Amino acid sequence: MLSHEDNELLTRVEGPAPMGAYLREYWTPAVRSERLIADGAPVKVRLFGENFVAFRATDGNVGFLDEACPHRGASLALARNEDCALRCIYHGWKIDVSGTVVEVPSEPAERLEDMAQKISVRYFPSREAGGVVWVYLGLHDEPPPFPRFPFADVPAAHVRSLAAETHCNWLQAVEGTLDSSHVSILHQSWLGQSSGSLGETAEDSAPRYESDETGYGIRFAAIRHADADRMHVRVTEFVMPWTAYIPTGDEDRIAIIGTPIDDEHSRQWFIRWNDDHPLTEDTDTHFWYHDLTVAPDDFAALTRGKDNWGQDRALMSDGHFSGFNNLVLEDVAIQESQGSIVDRSREKLGTSDIAVVKTRRLLLNSVRSHTQDGEVFGQDDPLARPGSAGVAMTLEQTDDWRGAASTEARYV
Template identity: 40%
Template sequence: MLTAEQNRLVTDVSPGTPLHRYWKKHWLPALRGEALEAGGTPQKVELLCERYVAFRGDDGKVGFLFEACPHRGVSLALGRNENNRLTCIFHGWSFDAEGNCTRMPTEQDQSFCSKVKGQGFPVKEAGGIVWVYLGEGEPPKFSDYAFTYLTREYTRPRASYNEANWLQNVETLLDSAHIGLLHNDTTADKSLPQAGLQLVTGNDTPKYVLESRPYGLSSFSIRTMPEAKHYLRVTEFVAPGTAFIGTTEAEAGFMIMVIPVNNTRSLQWYVYWDKRQPIDSNLPDFALLCTDESDDNFAASRQGTPNYGQDRDAMRRGESWSGVPGVIFEDYAVAESIPIVDRTREFLGSGDLAIVRLRRELMERIRKSEAGEDCLQAEETDYRSLRALAEVIPADKDIKIFAEEKRKQRQVELI
């Protein structure tokens, strides 16, 4: 359990807090590139309790600015997107993609434009996502995950909003013990081709081994199987909010990124990639189950539905454990049930070891951030070769050696 002060430290992302400053040191996935049409409608984006606007100029270049015009605070999402500029409709102030003010029709002395600074932010498009750096100074090394080198044919980023604090969503990603329980409808259904998930069936007490990494943590969850074998799931946690989810070699790569929109809302990215074949032909069934077609907010039609449509009758009939249709929305339902968890009232057990280490890791990185120390270790991180594992291995196999061999194999494949 945490103290009230510790709980605020790791959940409160409002401006002026240590967590807000820590998050701003990272490249953040803000919206899909396809959501911005050249010369089209600017898009509002809220991140870390602050409001921004994104637009794509006629030349295809993306601008990411504070939403409020620095003149009188009118939303630039109302602005005119033309001539590679975003122009406020109130008094005609114009801004380029870098956030430079280029024209002020209301001022006789146009040199006043140069006094308006700090309106735009560095952006990078990769893997179908617009990434933004909201911090001060030069951005860190970009998180060039393997999927950021692939075209839409081989990678698919899907985004949605979740009405809960970011941390409890991240904690769920490192919680291997819940898979066979909360997701029992999927893991116990032998008709579904879930090679990785189905291997947890009947074993809800994994043993955890955790290793610190420059980027965060490697969480090894080990389940004993018949015939002297182990089922090994390795979740790679990249601080502060990314988790690579274990998949078998036959399955596509899979990661989830959780970004705080505000203290009770999160933007979640589900990213799938497979350079061997078109990704849409190798998506896990739960990737689309019960979701909307839109990849910009695939949970839109279910938001506001009480308990995500939990079917109590199906639960009573023994046809469903959770009553909530779909793996994704089972996770959403438990997170949104209490928008900000009071961690001072918890009783954690051995199945929560990964959660304890996650919190310690976050608090230490926030401490380093506040002290001006390197809290990212981005230069020491090989983002591109990161991928989680889900494998059945001999019980006498050293799990750390096995995971390292797999990592080196991926590095060779990427050369």
């Protein structure tokens, strides 16, 4: 278990909180690219307890600004998006993608140049990859190198993104992706539908864990008994500070990212891609994703406001284990049920929690290093990234899973 002080250090991200300052130094997923249409409606985005607005200008460039107009604080989410800028509908102030005030029709024309030099809106660098707009919210004038995401190089038709706003702290979202033992239990009713090796996790609900620290985070192997001669190995790649590449059991790959909206809310990203083939409507009906695509910007809304997150007890009586009609929504319900910020000082941990414990330790050490000397884990080697995007393998008991995982690697 953690002390109360360490739990606060890990979870608090608003204002001057050390973890918030640390996480802002990484490129942060902010909004799905498809939501931003040239000259279309700006989109409100809340991150780290602050409010921003994202928009796509006439020329296709993305702007990411503070939401409040610098004049008198009206929301720029209400602004007109035209001529490569946002025009506040209150007094007509016009602000371009760089945050520069380019028109102030409520003031004499001769004041424009002087006001433009003295007044601006905070602008944040942005990039697009994996169907997502990423932003740098840190303090440095120059952002760090953009990560070498394995999904960044595939054609647009090969990648798809979904997001959910969950009513719990960001760390609960991250920890859920690293806990392999719950796959055999919480998700057991879905494992038989896997076309690949994911179904084999149902045979052993108490895996043993091995791990290796890497230049980008930690590689975890959950090793399960398959039979007298074989073992089933699920390798999850944790990339600091919030990304897990997990094995899906089929040929599609998936990255799950948990980012802070504020202290008590988080946004979870599911970025799915296929290196070799376009994603199709058939893959959208896969048991991982079915029904989620109807709410691609907040699929957690499908459970919001329902008693017990919409759990179906009749379904449970018919043999379904959890009573939720979607695998991913099982995770949403569990994470939110822990409370806005789970009190980790009251936990009773076991051997199945090793991945969670090691990740917490890495995050604690990293945020303290950043507070002391400004160091940001992994950014001294911007080329570092996982050799694979999660691997599930059935091996002989005498095989070396590390060597087998390296053989499966596609992203070195």
